Amino acid sequence: MLVYAAYGKLISAFAKNKEVVHTYKGHQADVHLLLPFGDHLISVDKDNVVIIWDVESEDTYLQISYDKASFEVSALMHPSTYLNKILFGSSQGSLQLWNIKSNKLLFTFPGWASAVTVLQQTPAVDVVGVGLASGQIIVHNIRFDETLMKFQQDWGPVTALSFRTDGHPIMASGSPIGHIGLWDLEEKKFVSQMRDAHTTAIAGLTFLQNEPLLITNGADNAIRVWIFDVAGGDGRLLRQRIGHSAPPTKIRHHDQSSLNILSAGQDGTLQSFSTVHERFNKSLGHGTLNKTRAKKKGVTNDTAKLPAITTFASETARQSDWDGIIACHRGFLVTTTWNYQKGSIGAHKLEPERFNKNRSLNVHATAVDITSCGNFAVIALSSGHIDVYNMQSGFHRGHYGKDKAHAGAVRGVSVDALNQLTVSVGADRLLKIWRFKSKELLHTHSLPAAPASSLLHRDSGMLAIALDEFTIHILDMETRRTVRRFSGHRGQINDMTFSPDGRWLITASMDCTIRTWDLPSGSLVDCFLVDAAAVSLSMSPTGNFLASSHVDGLGIYLWSNNTLCSMVSLRPLPADYEPTVIMLPGTCPSRDTEEEEVLYADSSEMDEYISPAQLDEHLITLSLLPDSRWKNLLHLDIIRKKNKPKEPPKLPKAAPFFIPTIPGLVPQFALPSTPSEDQSKIVNLGVLAQKSTFYLQLEKALDNNSYKEPVKLLRELGPSAIETELRALSPDMGGEVRVMQSFLKMISSILQSKRDFDLAQAYLALFLKLHLRFIADQPELMEEAESVSAHLEEMWMSTQTLLNQNICLLSYIKSALL
Numbered sequence: 001m002l003v004y005a006a007y008g009k010l011i012s013a014f015a016k017n018k019e020v021v022h023t024y025k026g027h028q029a030d031v032h033l034l035l036p037f038g039d040h041l042i043s044v045d046k047d048n049v050v051i052i053w054d055v056e057s058e059d060t061y062l063q064i065s066y067d068k069a070s071f072e073v074s075a076l077m078h079p080s081t082y083l084n085k086i087l088f089g090s091s092q093g094s095l096q097l098w099n100i101k102s103n104k105l106l107f108t109f110p111g112w113a114s115a116v117t118v119l120q121q122t123p124a125v126d127v128v129g130v131g132l133a134s135g136q137i138i139v140h141n142i143r144f145d146e147t148l149m150k151f152q153q154d155w156g157p158v159t160a161l162s163f164r165t166d167g168h169p170i171m172a173s174g175s176p177i178g179h180i181g182l183w184d185l186e187e188k189k190f191v192s193q194m195r196d197a198h199t200t201a202i203a204g205l206t207f208l209q210n211e212p213l214l215i216t217n218g219a220d221n222a223i224r225v226w227i228f229d230v231a232g233g234d235g236r237l238l239r240q241r242i243g244h245s246a247p248p249t250k251i252r253h254h255d256q257s258s259l260n261i262l263s264a265g266q267d268g269t270l271q272s273f274s275t276v277h278e279r280f281n282k283s284l285g286h287g288t289l290n291k292t293r294a295k296k297k298g299v300t301n302d303t304a305k306l307p308a309i310t311t312f313a314s315e316t317a318r319q320s321d322w323d324g325i326i327a328c329h330r331g332f333l334v335t336t337t338w339n340y341q342k343g344s345i346g347a348h349k350l351e352p353e354r355f356n357k358n359r360s361l362n363v364h365a366t367a368v369d370i371t372s373c374g375n376f377a378v379i380a381l382s383s384g385h386i387d388v389y390n391m392q393s394g395f396h397r398g399h400y401g402k403d404k405a406h407a408g409a410v411r412g413v414s415v416d417a418l419n420q421l422t423v424s425v426g427a428d429r430l431l432k433i434w435r436f437k438s439k440e441l442l443h444t445h446s447l448p449a450a451p452a453s454s455l456l457h458r459d460s461g462m463l464a465i466a467l468d469e470f471t472i473h474i475l476d477m478e479t480r481r482t483v484r485r486f487s488g489h490r491g492q493i494n495d496m497t498f499s500p501d502g503r504w505l506i507t508a509s510m511d512c513t514i515r516t517w518d519l520p521s522g523s524l525v526d527c528f529l530v531d532a533a534a535v536s537l538s539m540s541p542t543g544n545f546l547a548s549s550h551v552d553g554l555g556i557y558l559w560s561n562n563t564l565c566s567m568v569s570l571r572p573l574p575a576d577y578e579p580t581v582i583m584l585p586g587t588c589p590s591r592d593t594e595e596e597e598v599l600y601a602d603s604s605e606m607d608e609y610i611s612p613a614q615l616d617e618h619l620i621t622l623s624l625l626p627d628s629r630w631k632n633l634l635h636l637d638i639i640r641k642k643n644k645p646k647e648p649p650k651l652p653k654a655a656p657f658f659i660p661t662i663p664g665l666v667p668q669f670a671l672p673s674t675p676s677e678d679q680s681k682i683v684n685l686g687v688l689a690q691k692s693t694f695y696l697q698l699e700k701a702l703d704n705n706s707y708k709e710p711v712k713l714l715r716e717l718g719p720s721a722i723e724t725e726l727r728a729l730s731p732d733m734g735g736e737v738r739v740m741q742s743f744l745k746m747i748s749s750i751l752q753s754k755r756d757f758d759l760a761q762a763y764l765a766l767f768l769k770l771h772l773r774f775i776a777d778q779p780e781l782m783e784e785a786e787s788v789s790a791h792l793e794e795m796w797m798s799t800q801t802l803l804n805q806n807i808c809l810l811s812y813i814k815s816a817l818l
C-alpha cells in the first residue's frame with residue numbers, strides 16, 4: 001500500500017507513488033536503513049539510533065540507542081515466522097536478535113570477525129543469508145546457531161543478496177564493481193557470473209516471488225530486469241529503465257511533436273527521454289571512435305571511448321535515410337554523427353584534413369548545426385575554421401573564409417531555414433553572415449563584447465547572441481541590425497531557447513535565474529529563481545512545456561506554460577523586481593508547496609480592468625447602444641410599410657394570469673384602472689395636448705443650461721418613440737420654437753462633450769428631416785443651426801486628421817521593412 005523513502009533526517013510514506021500521506025520526524029541524524037514491519041516501520045540513522053514508528057499515527061512506538069563502539073547497526077531483517085523479532089547486524093561483526101514488542105535482547109551471535117553488510121531471509125525457515133565486508137557469504141541457521149555453508153566472493157564486500165524461490169536453489173550476490181555472482185546452494189559452488197550488470201556498485205537485487213526474474217539497481221541511475229530462461233543458469237537482460245549517471249550538459253527537443261527530448265550527459269551518453277511515458281525512452285549509447293571494438297570489449301574497457309558531448313544539433317528531415325544528429329565532444333576535434341532511429345552512434349567521424357590528424361594540436365569543435373533539409377552539417381572549431389560536410393557521405397564540402405572564418409575561436413554557428421545564409425559569431429567580437437552555397441562573406445557586424453553562444457530562430461530570422469558581459473543582443477537577419485538588447489543577468493548565460501512563435505526568448509544563467517524576455521515589447525515579462533542553476537533549456541515546438549536540466553541534477557524537469565491554461569498578465573516587470581525561489585517540478589509536491597502555489601496563483605491574478613465612460617476628454621467616444629436604437633431613425637417610414645399587418649390583430653382569449661404591460665423598451669406593468677360611476681364620457685381635449693417628459697426636460701434645460709437629463713431620457717427610448725418626441729417639438733404638434741432651439745443646444749452640448757457621438761449625428765439627422773422647412777423660416781433656429789454646423793465641422797476635421805494619421809502609419813508598417 002505504501003512506499004517509504006528516507007531523505008536526510010525525514011522519512012515519507014507515498015501512496016500510489018504520487019501522494020505523500022505520512023512524514024516521520026524525530027531522527028537527529030541522516031537515516032540510512034529502513035524496514036517496513038506490518039503496522040510499524042523500523043528506521044536506523046547514522047547516530048546508531050533505532051526508532052520503531054507506528055505507521056498510521058506517525059508516533060514513536062519504541063526507540064533503541066546502541067553504543068557505536070560496541071554495536072553499530074549496519075543491517076537489519078525480520079526472520080520469517082519469528083513473531084515481533086528483528087535481527088540486527090553490526091559493523092563489529094556480531095548479530096543480535098531482539099523482541100521489539102517487549103524491548104528485550106533475546107540472543108547475541110558472535111559473528112565471523114568481519115562487518116555485516118547484508119542480512120537476507122532464505123526460502124527456508126530459520127535460515128538467514130549473511131553478507132560480510134570481507135566478501136564472505138554465510139548461510140546460517142539462527143535457531144540452532146549453526147553455519148550451514150560459506151562462500152567467498154572475490155570482488156570485495158557483499159552489497160546485496162537474494163534467493164530464487166521458483167524451484168531453483170540459486171543465490172545471487174552483488175559487488176561494489178557492478179558484477180553479480182550466482183551460487184548453487186545444493187552443490188555449494190559458484191555457478192556463473194553476470195559481469196558489468198551495472199557500471200557502479202550493485203545497490204540492490206531482488207528475485208521476484210516464484211518467478212525467474214531478477215531486478216537490480218545501482219548508483220548509475222539504472223534499474224534492470226534480468227530473466228533466467230536459458231540453459232546454464234545465466235540471466236539475460238529483459239528490460240531496463242536508465243537515465244544519465246552524471247548530470248546532463250545539453251538538452252534539445254528532437255522533433256516537432258514535442259514528445260522526445262535528446263539529452264547529452266557528462267557520462268558521455270546521448271539519450272532520448274519521452275514526455276509521454278518512460279517506456280518510450282531510449283539510450284543512443286556512448287560515443288566511441290571504433291564501434292566494432294567497443295561492442296567486443298564493452299563500454300568500460302573501450303580505449304577509444306569519446307569524452308562527454310558538449311553540444312549537438314539534430315534534424316528529422318532525412319533521419320530515416322541517414323544520420324540526423326551531429327555532436328561535439330569535450331576537447332575533441334572529431335565530431336560524431338548519430339542515428340536516432342537505430343538508437344546508436346552513426347557511420348561518420350568528421351575531422352578536417354588540414355590538421356593531418358595531429359592530436360597534439362589544441363584544437364576542438366565548439367559549435368555545430370544541421371541544415372533544415374538534413375543534408376549538410378556545419379562545424380565550427382576553436383581555431384576559427386568553419387567547415388561544411390555532407391551528412392550522407394561524410395565528405396568535406398568546403399569551408400568559410402580564405403583561411404579562417406574568424407581570428408579567434410568560433411562560439412556559435414547557424415544556418416537559416418532556406419539554406420541561403422550562414423551566420424557565425426567568434427571570440428574576435430565579430431558576427432559574420434556568409435552565403436551558404438558560395439561561402440562568400442556578405443556582412444560583418446561588430447559586437448560590444450566577446451560572444452559566449454548564439455541561437456537562431458529560423459522561422460522569424462531572429463538571432464540571439466549571449467555575450468560574456470552577461471547581456472543578450474537580438475539581431476534581425478533580414479535587416480542585419482541589432483533590434484533588441486537585454487540586460488539583467490548577473491552570471492554567465494548557460495543556455496537560451498525561443499518560443500515556437502519567436503515572441504519569447506527564455507534564458508538561464510549561473511545566477512540561478514530563468515528569465516523570459518518578450519521580443520515585440522523588448523521587456524522582461526517573467527523571472528524566477530531555482531535552487532540549482534539551469535545548465536540547459538529547451539522549449540517544446542508546440543509551446544506546451546519548457547524542459548530544463550540543472551547543476552548536479554540527473555533529471556530533466558518540465559515546466560508547463562501557464563498562458564495556455566489561464567489568463568496570465570504579461571506586463572513588463574519593474575526594474576527593482578526581486579524574483580522568488582521556485583521549487584523544481586516533481587511528481588509529488590508536498591503540502592507546504594501546494595499552499596504556496598495557491599497563494600502565488602491568487603497574487604498573480606490580473607486585476608479586473610473597469611473601463612471609464614470616456615478614456616480621455618480629447619477623444620471621441622461612441623455610445624454603447626445597439627445599432628438598431630439609432631441607425632434606423634431615418635428609415636422608420638420604410639420599416640413601417642414593410643411591417644404593416646395584412647389583417648387587424650385579433651384579441652387573445654382572456655388570460656387572467658398575464659398582467660398587461662405598457663409598451664416601451666423598459667417593461668412596466670399597467671395598473672388596473674377602476675372606472676368611477678360618475679365619470680364623464682366627454683373627451684377632455686386638454687389631456688391630448690399634454691406635454692411629454694422629454695419636452696418638459698428641454699424647457700427646464702433652457703433655464704439651467706444642463707442637458708444631461710434629456711440626453712439620458714432619449715437614450716432609453718426606442719426609435720419610434722424618439723421620432724414621436726421630435727415631431728411633437730414643432731408648433732404644429734403643440735410645441736414651441738424655443739424648445740426646438742433648446743434641442744439644437746442639446747446637440748451642441750453632446751458634440752462639445754465628445755460623448756455619444758453616433759447618437760448626436762442620428763438625432764440631428766432625424767430632426768433636420770422632420771423640421772428642415774420650418775427651421776429655414778425661423779432666424780433664431782437658423783442661427784442655432786449654424787452654431788451646431790460649426791461644431792460639427794470642427795469635430796469632423798480633427799477626427800479625419802486622426803484617421804488619416806492612423807491609416808498612413810498602418811500602410812507604412814505593412815510595406816516598410818523595420
